Amino acid sequence: MKTAVIVFPGSNRDRDMFHALELITGARPQSVWHTESTLPDVDLVVVPGGFSYGDYLRSGAIAARSPILNDLVAKADSGVSVLGVCNGFQILTEAGLLPGALMRNAGLTFVCKEVMMETVNNATRFSSKFTEGQVWRCPVAHHDGNYFADEATLARIEDNGQVVFRYADGTNPNGSINDIAGITNDKGNVLGMMPHPENLVEPLNGGLDGRLLFESLLNKAA
Template sequence: MKSAILVFPGTNRERDAADAIKLVSGKAPTMVWHQETDIPDVDLIVVPGGFSYGDYLRAGAIAARSPVIADLMKKAKSGITVLGICNGFQILTETGLLPGSLARNTGLDFLCHDVHMKVDNNQTRFSNKYAPGQIIRFPIAHHDGNYFADPDTLKKIEDAGQVVFRYCTPNGDISMQGNPNGSINNIAGLTNSDGNVMGLMPHPENLIDPLLGGTDGRIMFESLIGRAA
């Protein structure tokens, strides 16, 4: 599987994402600087986490207007797989590739700990190696992860099964108790209506090796590889 990772000033998770992809695919991704206007022909484009442009104006707002974004939009619309993690998710909502928006966490704190999520839809190219309803554990590290969509948009997202992961308690209860940041309907990750673009706040790239405390995140990359193989 050929892949590319977009890098903006302030991106800081690109090497973690590269390690995860290399571990499961054996091929190192190409790093693409935000000033480039062409992304190489690849099967997967990752928009990684970090604090692009210091979160100035709004998280992801300035990165979403970078030169590289025009080609990202073109490739996403042609069906190439795009994965946005954390700041990457914020950037993808700012480009309009994903619906809704990510606002300040309800508790106002920067959150840096593990969360549990339930696999709501395992029929996507990002989640096909998870069991339906599987409870998984990923780390989060964000200040603006509170997913919001207006009622009409939310209904469309839910009706179409675009929600892939929901925050839950360790027992799998999808409740406010298991919701770290106030996201509407406990949404932690969702796809676009075509299913080729996904964004999520938690970090799959940081749970890829037992040495790091678990491998729940690795399954996402294995899902993606399985599809491309």
């Protein structure tokens, strides 16, 4: 599986994502600077976590207007898999590739801890290696992860099975509506999530729970 990671000024989880992708796919991801105009021909484009542009204006707002985003939107429209983690999720919502918005955490504090995730839809290319209802561990580290969508949008994404991951066991760390932790677009080829699966992929991380997400994508590319 060929992969690329977009890097913005202020991205800081890009190297973690690089490491996870190389470990799991066996191939080195390509790094793409935000000012470039075209993405390489890959199976998966990742928008990594961090604080692009220092979260100025709104988290992800400036990065979502970067030159490379035009081609990201085109690639997403053509069916390429796109994964946004943390700031990447914020960027994808700001760019209109995913519905809703990510607001300041309800508790107002930055949260850096482990949460429990429930895979509520395992019929997506990002979740096929999980069992339906599987509860797994995943780290979070964010200040603006409080997912919000208006009533009509929320009803639509829930009915469409676009909610893929929810915070489980009362571990919702940010006040997200319906405990939403990760959603896809209506076609199912773009996923955004606040937790960091790339940080739980080898024994040194203390667990392997995050691998299943990447292995699902490998499965799709195979």
